[in-house]
Amino acid sequence: QQTLQDAEGVGLAAPQVGKSLRLCIVMINGKHTPLINPEITWRSKEMDTMEEGCLSLPGVWLPIARPASVTFTYLDEKGKQQERKVQGFESHVVQHEIDHLDGVLIVDYPQVQIKTPVHTAESVL
Template sequence: MALLPIYTAPDPLLKTISKPVENVDAEIRTLVDNMFETMYDAPGIGLAAIQVGVQKRLLVVDVIGKGSEGEEPQPLALINPEITWVSDEDAIYEEGCLSVPDHYADVARPAEIEVSYLDVEGKQQTLRADGLLATCVQHEIDHLDGILFVDHLSALKRNMILRKLLKQKKMAS
């Protein structure tokens, strides 16, 4: 397994729409393993392939996390995920993002969702999620569509965060 570089905003790659995975093969399974290792190392609870520079509709999540006290990790890889149902009720969570480091904001999203996806064996699956898992999956699917969590904020807040990130990048180079 290998740690992958995580792209950060305002990198234009993060605004691109990811392409469907044509074939769930050994290469995709290796990418999934590397994405989990990268996500746990960061540390984070979700990671979309586009965040590591791969333009494929693939994401990994684990809202328990690696080594949380008393709970086993619950890694979940979703290939070609598609939201098939959302609740009328919204939930608000403070979101952060590995591609928008050190910035957090409240985002309202549907409280419950149903997602159709392929697992790492290429089998069709359905996931019904609520709470943090529902928020995390929606956040990562947004990445696959070129949407960052800051895009759900007011233009003023979003531009302020993006300007800070651009300044940090310039100072680091």
Template sequence: MEIVVLGEPVLRKKAEKVIRFDEDLRRLVARMFKAMYEGGETGGVGLAAPQIGISKSLFVYDIGGKSGVMINPKIVSHSKETEVGEEGCLSVPGVYGPVERYKWVVVEYQDVAGKKKKEKFVDFDARVVQHEMDHLQGILFIDKITDWSLVDVRPFAFKYPTVVKLLEDKGVLR
């Protein structure tokens, strides 16, 4: 299962709500975990379905010693406080930049069986959840970078023409 990279239209679409909680969904979730762990040059801590070319509202994560899946997630409350932290993305390989996020979020979602759940995420865990939920709205972390002069570019970014063009357009590469 290949991770799609910046430039693929599915990354900019609002994902479709999941309505069937069946064996196909369970298989998709298992494949997504495998793709997340093996993804890119570094692996990841989260992966949304649009990142593998599937416009469905779900993502998998492995953060804070806990892994799981969130289907049809929705933030129902969040902190007033925000903080800026560095983010990267398997779909924008080799680019890391500062993004402002809520310090904590409470998310309602469904599990792989369709059961409704509610959970609070704090600090880095909250950052990962917000990043993955953005994917489900067609938003990438690069849309929220607070200061392009602080962007860090790793050598493997140069293998991806759409990433190089982004960096040129933002004045990161001169």
């Protein structure tokens, strides 16, 4: 959690800090929430596109289309099974971090589909 707070991020997955665990921390309702073994169990058909950045790719921001809302299960810090539904920004955060657990980065999404060039902090300046 400290690494996430230091970076002022809204999500961080264990593989991003060299840990081979299916664990991530996401900001939900303004609170850092650990998700152990999260799995998306439902995705809305409605899609939503938002600019996403990544602590693993400093300065890179891409428009990513994702389901507007998702339901997911996970174990909490006490090992208790939980289920939540999130939408909008929180939906993007949860899906982004679960992507990390599955070895997927935002640059892996097909750019042809979005038809927008990669923007970096340097190219904007």
